[in-house]
Amino acid sequence: MQANSTGEDGVGVLGEPCFANDDSALLKLEAIEWPEAPICPRCKHMGPVYDLAKTRFGLKKCRKCSTQFTVRVGTVLQGSHLPLHIWLQAVFLLTAGEKPVSSLRLSRTLGISYKSAWLLTHRIRGALNDQTNERTH
């Protein structure tokens, strides 16, 4: 995995495959969500899983409870119709800069509708706030 070479403007980072390709984005997300091993969203078992990538890319099956899941389950990405790499770009744009990024700017940068951008902004900000709250308690 490449080191996070975030430049001041972030242009270099957005050129990485994980921002352009859904499968790469999934692998990136797995590395972020599961730094050690996949975690079953149902029984919270962490460790080796059955790899069902042949059925669907990124699909896993828990060895304990047989639940099938992907890294999307339980994250803000769940139930979203937007491609994963768009999400990653949005997360990056919303978290990397010092200045808050508006939904309008996000929609233009990512080439998505304003409604999608607004939804992304709120879901990502919400998730980030949850994380911050958990850490401070």
Ligand SMILES: [Zn+2]
């Ligand atoms: Zn399980």
